[in-house]
Amino acid sequence: MKVKNIREPQDDWIGLYEEDIQPSEGAPSIWWIYTSEPEDGVFSHRYDPKDNEYSERYKENATYKMVYFYRSGYDVVAAKAFKVKGS
Numbered sequence: 897m898k899v900k901n902i903r904e905p906q907d908d909w910i911g912l913y914e915e916d917i918q919p920s921e922g923a924p925s926i927w928w929i930y931t932s933e934p935e936d937g938v939f940s941h942r943y944d945p946k947d948n949e950y951s952e953r954y955k956e957n958a959t960y961k962m963v964y965f966y967r968s969g970y971d972v973v974a975a976k977a978f979k980v981k982g983s
Contacts, residue, residue: 899939899964899974905931907968910941912948915959915977919970926950926960956982 899910911925919925927948931939948954961977 897941897943897962899931901937902931902934902939902964905933906966908973909965909968910939911963911965912943912954913961913963914953915961919963919965919972921970924950925963926953931964954980956980 897910902908908931909928910931911919911928913919913923913925917923927943927945927950929941945951945954954960957980959977959979961975963975964973965971966973
């Protein structure tokens with residue numbers, strides 16, 4: 897995953913959610929990571945589904961979204977949906 901034009905880290909983070917879930921404290925992410933120092937404004941991370949905290953929520957042929965948040969809260973900055981293909 898690559899997130900362009902991010903700011904210097906201030907406890908910003910990226911979370912993985914089902915497409916129809918509205919991120920909030922009551923709807924935990926399947927997986928998440930704090931952003932780190934951007935290289936030329938780009939944060940890059942190789943996502944591995946086996947690192948999911950809620951692995952039963954990550955399924956083939958389903959649509960998910962990565963969401964970029966400011967600070968340690970749920971201030972959504974950007975989101976991108978993607979579909980997991982089946983084997």
